[in-house]
Amino acid sequence: MRILKGMLVSTVAITAFTGLGKTTHIVSAASNNSVVQQKEANVEKKDEKQIIVKFKNEINLPYEDGIEKRIKHEKNDVVLENFFSEFPDLTLTRLFTSVSPEEIQNLDKNAKTDNNNSSSNLLNYYTVQVSKNVQAERLVEKLKQSPLIEDVYIKELENLTPPEIQLPNLSLNPYDDPRFENQGYLKEAPYGINASYAWGIKGGDGKGITFVDMEYGWLLNHEDLINQNIELMSGRNLDQHVGHGTSVLGVVSAEDNNIGNIGITPKATVKVISQIRDNGQYNTADAILSAVNNLNAGDVLLLEAQSSYVGYGKQYLPVEVQPDVFDAIRTGTDKGIIIIEAGANGSNDLDQFKDINGKQVLNRNSKDFKDSGAIMVGAGSSTVPHERLWFSNHGSRIDVYGWGENVDTTSAESSRSILNLYTSRFNGTSSASPIIAGAATSIQSIAKERLGQPYKPNELRAILSNTNTGTQSKNPSVDRIGVLPDLKAILSNLGFKSNASDSESEHPQTGQITEQEPNNQSIQANILDFNATIKGNLNNNDNVDVYTFNIDSQRNIDISTLNEKQIGMTWTLYHESDLQNYVAYGQNDGNMIKGKYEAKPGKYYLYVYKYENKNGSYSLNVK
Template sequence: MAVREPNDQPQDRDEDRPLSIAVKFREIGHKPPSALRGIEGLLERTRHSSEPLKLRPLFESSSRGRLDELVERARRNDPAYEPTDFNFWTQVTCPEDIEAEGLAQAIRQLKEVETAYVMRPLPPPLVNPLDDPRSTNQGYLDTAPNGINARHAWAFAGGDGAGIGFVDLEQGWNLNHEDLAAASVSLISGINKQYFSHGTSVLGEVLMVDNMLGGVGIAPAASGRVISQHRPSGYNTADAIVDAVANMAFGDVLLLEAQETDPVGGQYFWPVEIADANYDAIRLGSALGIVIVEAGCNGGYDLDAYTNLGGHQIFNRASAGFRDSGAIMVGAASSASPHVRLGFSNFGTRVDCYAWGENIDTTTTNSAGTDNTLYTTGFNGTSGASPIVVGAALIVQGMAEASLGYRFSPRELREVLRMDGTPSANPPADLIGVMPDLNAIITNGHLNLAPDPYLRDYVGDDGDPTSGMVSSSPDIIVRHAPVADPQAAYGAGSGTENDGNLSQVVETGHDHTLYVRLQNRGGSTAAPVDVDLYWSPPATLVTPNLWNFIGAVGLPTLPTGNVLTVSGPVTWPQAAIPGPGHYCFVAVAGSPLDPKPDPTAFITFDNFVTYVENNNNVAWRNFNVVAGPPSTDGPPGFHALPFLAPGAFDTSRRFALETIGRLPKGSRAILETPEWLAEALRPHPVRVQHDEKRRVARISLNPHGVQRIGEAILHAKSKAECRLLVSIPEEANRHGYEIAVRQLYKNREVGRVTWRFPGKAERQDGKDRGKA
């Protein structure tokens, strides 16, 4: 069905009659049944109809006899729950010849009445897995930021929702659809009456069977049931909610695929908890431990601005009148990333999560609910978004129960889904929360189920995202010859765990051996772990287009608990070493549940920088350099140290260059660059030296501290050939000294080259250790 806009108001239909009016008596001074008799007498004087009024309890389902017990259990389970007396709720059947809204308004004027509103049926809020032929269309299953990472979660115990109950509350379904029949979905209560295609699409998103038909549900192993708002005595959402939660277990998930009329202005397409009886029922359910997911609905309204009959902003979290039912409220966004709030979606601080609200591939049926083979690529609205969030909730509960032995409470789970997710394109304006990211939930402290192997970017790195130095890994080690027992020499208990100077300088003329050290801070063993090693030419920006493959090594297992574990040797043949002295080593690690990135897959440079900062399975250490004789093509008495200052691999971008000098007194340092780069970097003219081969500029540097040279736009894939010219007094070379050039992007370091000049003691020691 099409998404309805706020001004597209549905009209009463014959099958909707008779309508009922929900009435709540004031709890102070009026007690049923005397209040019932009083209200009936007052109503008789306000109407002109030959039909007698029919009054009966609002909550009259099979669960009614258990209401007192449910309320008491909710009170014990949730100390914040303020019990309501459901006996104060009744419903009045509106005679056919009476206008329902007018009668509800008259009832609200009575002193015995706290609230009254029409319960009007509305349409729902419309708008191996690879052997399922439509699975590739289900982008909402994919990795974040595109989808919710459901496919990743399926690899974990309980990640398919096994053992968790799911109930869909709406008005109709085709339970015999070919991709749903094997799910054995049953009806709890109510009448399977209408909007069959809608209900069938909702069930498909969550429960499509993993077979060779159609698609696959987000949580296909969950135990699915349905309950209808059409009760034997008429349309009654609140009664259906109470009957649903009475038949569910702690941690099960109830989806409210419904919307409501505003009791104040009569507008349609509001979340169901706008109606007080529905709110009471939802609050009871969440206090009982039932996770309730509520469609935010398709009115395009700012929920924060809404004021109810009592003058309270009940949806505005910043308002004193805010009331929290405990439900997870869902908005709708575009299917394309970055996800933009769709215009029809309600929004506000009350909305917790969003998901796709368009282009959803799922099951459907015909208007009679009898076609068992239909599918759609266009299910939409908050109706389409809410089942995606339900699927994420079922997966989290399933994994928690299977691996940890417990289920999250409704408020805990809501916080888990809200904390770890993909923001919308413009969060302050969209106000629809985040789209859950199951990979983030699995790997962080909420579940911590996945293995999380990592290499340190620097000594002291604990694997968290970093915006600091990313080029001084102590876990990439190069040696002139293999070590007899690398684990004993470099691993846990070796005494060298935090030594960043274990590498020897690279020399031409013989093979070298590389080792990689890894830790696993995740909640399970990583098995196996694969590591790829690369070298890059000396550059201040080590982008993947500069990487050259050295070799790969595997670790059969990497235990959890941050045990520093050393790989086997990787031989770097002398024939593959490109030149004496200056290198950057890059290591990329991964396991089946924490895959390593493909270095050719980064679409933009920003994407690459973000990945390096936010992912801990990529690390590098810069060059291991031995001081050579004075260069013959540089100024007399200077070491000439060549390097590249590259541009990004995707487009022209602005970078800054800085030097960090730690040289002794009397030293000199000069940066030699192409003339165009020097003039772009410096805010004032620089002296340009000409020779027969090239035009270069030489910029004097501070040898004893940090110097910001300037900023320049570097074109895509450019490689500015530069040299650092360094002169150190002979009398000062007893100790080792360093100087570095680093490249910054948006004031974040994205790479550096560091040269170390070993002193006499280091050279005599024969180790000549390099340092990043």
């Protein structure tokens, strides 16, 4: 066997999994049953580590278990010969076991056809089990001496993103889903992503696109998910964090029915894939590659995970900081898969992050920047204006943000015995990322329906992160978490018009503005007098009051609203020349909602909203 051959990349991983006990409840994809629980006695806790070894580009190894025997036999590298002689119990096994070598070759070949900068060859990733009494650092130092090796490092265990941080004319009918009113992230900008606008466009419900959630626990027979017939693609469905995965699925895929929530794209095909592989090992890269191999260009893969890293402790980082995971992600985006990656809950400035080689791989302005092609998500507040939440990673690598708190969605307990649990407190980049995944799925479905093909990963990332069509955070230069996508602004900019009728839309449209009352009667906007205090109530399904006033000459106006019951409430202001985009919005200051605007002449419309399913009252003053 010739080890030196061609321009291939070889990687050896010395691997481990931690965190499972002997009585873990699992569901295996191989069982052909995604709902029934099983007891699995052979999934045990292992205190082991992973070492990743990356050979230089010209190295080629056959993809087979026990490859160390060939390395020793060929005698091409004295360092590696001595290494395996000193540690005879170590055996190299394949890292990627869910995808055949032939399929991996095809993925790599297709990626290189479309992209000259495609990811590394994945066929030479291997794993070795190392017991806790072996010093991994010592092994790393020995392997670094090999002239065949390009890079070697200890792989930190990726961690699931924690679940807690201490009626228009539409294809869907959200109004019979009783918790829809709690789902503020679905509402119009600047509060949410304006999912209702997308639902008024054919394809906006996600039909024709496959959405996959990667983590390792879900209640797939939850009452608001069961009819989605969600498939476990591969790996094991564990009780650990089952509520987390169930909450993620609810944001994107809760059914359009008369119970619970409604997902952003409930008509998309839904699948899940577990980081706990069929062999019981924790292997994020293998899970990603397995999903990528079974998805088509334009489909959406959500990575609900985060990673530890040497020197960072519990200041978690995006999973792509691990090179094997980066390469798996890049293989997916090269194929055309839309990959949504949680930016992680580490409070880190990602521009300052340096990998073990001292490179700023997450800084877009650095010569060392490495682009996986994934859309990376930060976490913003649920209140307007949205500001970066304290735990969210931030920096130039973050493309967009979603709500990182107070997300209302499906839930579950580890016992799996209750099928109708919900939460209004799902949070973290965990809750932000499925909001973006849902928006991405909606846009891809519309593009496939209207254009005949979905957008490419780089195209969709540019669309979602466009500052002209997204809601910027409170202080963009400080927050550095991108924008919250506004589906109405995005789809309008792309030339897709919603079928939502003007009279029922929650946004002002054209001409005389009317307000839809709960009794289905429409009234004209209320005329507002300057310097007069106006009392108003927003009760039950009466979510908005509309006011209008005229400005004769340019002047500064000061709008203040006393939120008397301190519910979720704010206001937005529109000029008659552009009834699609607000010119000002209220900022919360205690129980006051305030804002100033230098108004040009013309007619204005002021919308006072509530975005919480509670009754409220207010006092409004404009001067």
